[in-house]
Amino acid sequence: VHNVNFFQFSDGNGSVLPISSVTRTTTNFTSYTISLVNPLYEDGQYTMRIFNAKDHEGNVATSTINLSFLFAKPTMATYKQIVISELMPDPVPAVTLPEKEYIEIFNTSNKSFDLKDYVLSDPSIAVKLPSYVLSPNEYLILCKISDTADFKPYGKILALPNMPSLNNSSDVVTLNNANGELVDKVAYFLSWYKNAQMDDGGYALELIDPQNKCLVEENWTASTSATGGTPGALNAVKAILQDLVAPKIVSLNVLSPTKLQFIFSEKVDSSSLVKTNFSFSPTAQIKSVVWKVDSLNMAWLELMDSLPRNVEMVLNIAKLKDCAGNLNENLSTAFALPEKIEVGDVLINEVLFNPLPYGADFVELANITSKYIDLKGCMFANLKNDSIGNKKVLFSNSFILKPNQYLALTTDKNNILNIYAKAQFGGIEQVASLPTYYDDMGNVIFLDPNGNVLDRFDYNQSMHSPLVARKEGVSLEKINLTLATNDPNNWTSASKESGYATPGYANSQYLALGISDEDIYIEPQLITPNGDGNQDFMVVGIRSDKIGTLRNIIIYDVMGREVKKLLKNSYLGTNTWVQWDGTDESNNHLPVGHYILWMEAVDTSGNVFHYKKKAVVGARF
The missing domain is CATH 2.60.40.1220 (Immunoglobulin-like)
Structure with missing residues (x-):
């Protein structure tokens, strides 16, 4: 076979290239070096033919052997000339592919690249690749040597002694060239599957448009192949993605x-x-x-x-x-440039803990200061086994709450906007997760980045207004921002007119209390309890200079009949208040008319004081 007449070289145009010599390079006649008269052109397509090839035993080939190849001098790949085009982070349970992890790469260029000393890595391991010339538009499966037989039927393989282990939920896979320069990097997340069934195992993540160097998450999705992936072949989801939107x-x-x-x-x-x-x-x-x-x-x-x-x-x-x-x-x-959050700066202002079916919870915060406050690292939590647990970080990056701003936090912003027509788009932020809020009772605890309690609200469905028959989808609103968050009297149901919640803006039931030096005062004196958010209840304010005073408040109608005990043998603070919504002892609505609020106060010395105030229950027509 070492006779030059047995060989013929031709270029892509069919022109024959002269051969100067053929030299045997091994003693067992299996390898030869062919020298040409003229050099080959880089990136040229060539064909070699072998005529009448005969082995050492004298057996002659029955036909001409044809070998086509591309002559290319391998260069160093630059950014995105080779892309990571497919990942199998969770192969179990398999659809039909092997239950093995693999990474697929694709040459997007018209050049060939020798992968020798390229580095494939994730945060835990870096692996040097052996020599392999990756041709233009070629797919290559990267897998462990032990998995070679499993993937051989699917395409070309580069078997490695070790591989980055792909985390199911998220990971960062990087490919660097032999000079240490970045060629491609994919920081994937489980959400990239965009399919709750496929992200549970057996399906690969596939790159949609290998030539699109701009899109990131939008350019990845779950494989639609019936086998669960397309290792070593054209991706099942391949499409051309156009970006016509300017950056923001x-x-x-x-x-x-x-x-x-x-x-x-x-x-x-x-x-x-x-x-x-x-x-x-x-x-x-x-x-x-x-x-x-x-x-x-x-x-x-x-x-x-x-x-x-x-x-x-x-x-x-x-x-x-x-x-x-x-x-x-x-x-x-x-x-x-914000200031660090301190106790009393940002308070819990509204909570939806019992949403409509398929609805989402939300917790609203209010910045009651003139400061710009960074919520980075702040958390919501609740009690778990009598200690603070279930901590959920709201923002891992800086998030500045403006002076006097309301901010509702939820896991599904679109859901809140769709259900509550008056919800403020700019006043709602979607967070990754919230603690579990039970429909009947529970608590919301607001923590600073160090875990210190900033505010707390222990809620109960009994805190809803009796005017609200169905509690689902109705939020509890704080009545007055400056009064104690964990005072049950400072909360009531959002009004019907507001749509039963006010995420991202001022509460429908907000009441600004005046300052009084009277021992008992009423605000407002006239109430119209119809759920419209306007004078649905009155606040009975109580002031005393003496600690430990025992109080009773009883409401009478104009005939002198007792209709409700508002307080019974209660020890309250020196400045506190209770609310009355125009209901009787059984939470039934009282008729329109005049009523008397009678208070008895007994101090620690046994002195007894009596007070009376007029109140009116009205109606709107």
């Missing part, structure tokens, strides 16, 4: 008085991230703009001087362009 600012985090972090709605073009595109009002001087190639949906601004504390600033960004070239000419967002 999702959040702005104040990391320090001189450093800000931006999170954009998508990857942006790094050429947009220059100092001249950023400005502040009031003015602040920018030192530098920092970004990373693997996280271009984020950027950091470093300032020359510290921001003033508790002053609202406006950041303007001009000519922000996304990875696909969509341009947003002008963006602006307001922020402030």
Whole structure:
């Protein structure tokens, strides 16, 4: 076979290339070196033919052997020239594929790459790849050597002695070239499956558009293949994804008085991230703009001087362009250097613990100060085995609550907006999780990042107004923000007119109490208890300079008949209050008319004092 006449080389046009020599390179006649007169062209397609090939025993091949190949000098892959195109984090239970993890990569370019010394890694392990020339548009399965036989029927394999173990819920898989430069990085989450059945095992995550370098989560979904995945082959979900939407600012985090972090709605073009595109009002001087190639949906601004504390600033960004070239000419967002949260700054103001069927709970907070307060790291919790447990962090990044702002927190923002027509979009934030709130009774505990209690509310369905027949979907609202959160008298049902909840804005049953130096006062004196949120109840305020006073409050009609005991042998604080909603002892509505509130107070010395106040139960026509 080492005779040159047995061989023929031709290029893609069919032209024959002259051979200068054929040399045997092994003693057992299995390997030969062929030298050509002229060099091959890089990225050229060639065909080699072997005529009348004969083995050592004299057996002659019955037909011409044809071998086609691409001649390419391997180069170093740059960012996204090779992409991670498929992942099988949870292969159990299998659909029909092997119950083994695998990673698929795909060459998106028209070049060939030798994978020698490329590094595949996750946060726990880094694995060097052996030599393998990955051709243009080629898929390659990466798996353990022990799993080679399982995946051989599906496509080309690069077997590794060790592999990153893919976590089921989330992980970060990175591919770097031999120079240590990033080629691709996928930080996936279980939610990327977008299918509750498929995320339970047996289905791969597939890249939809390998050529789209801009989209992240939107470019991944569960495999629709009947086998559960397509290792080594065209992805079942492959499609061309177009991005026609300009980038926006999702959040702005104040990391320090001189450093800000931006999170954009998508990857942006790094050429947009220059100092001249950023400005502040009031003015602040920018030192530098920092970004990373693997996280271009984020950027950091470093300032020359510290921001003033508790002053609202406006950041303007001009000519922000996304990875696909969509341009947003002008963006602006307001922020402030916040203050740390302290007890009494932010209070629990409204709770929906018994939602409609298929509805979601929410807890509303209210900032009662003039300060900008960062809720980063703050938690909701409740009691578990008589101690604080079930802690749920609300925001892992900076989230600034403005002065006098209401903020409802829920696990399903769209659900709340759909059910409550008056809900304020900007006053509702979706969080990853909330503690469990039982429908009949429970508690809401608000903690600072160190676990210190900021506020607490022990709720009970009996705190609802008797005017509300069905409690599902009705929130409990705080009557007065400045009074104690855990006082049952400071809560009542949201009004019917508000839609039975007021997430993200002022409560329908809010009552601003005046200051009185009387021992007993009523506000308002006339009530119309019909559930419209306007004078549905009255507050009976009680003031005393003496601690330990025993009190009784009885309500009489104009005929002198007792209709309700509002307080019975109760020891209250020096300044407190109770509410009356116009009902009798059996929580039935009393007729329209005049009533007398009679209070008896017995101090610790045995002195007895009596007080009377007039009250009116009215009706609206």
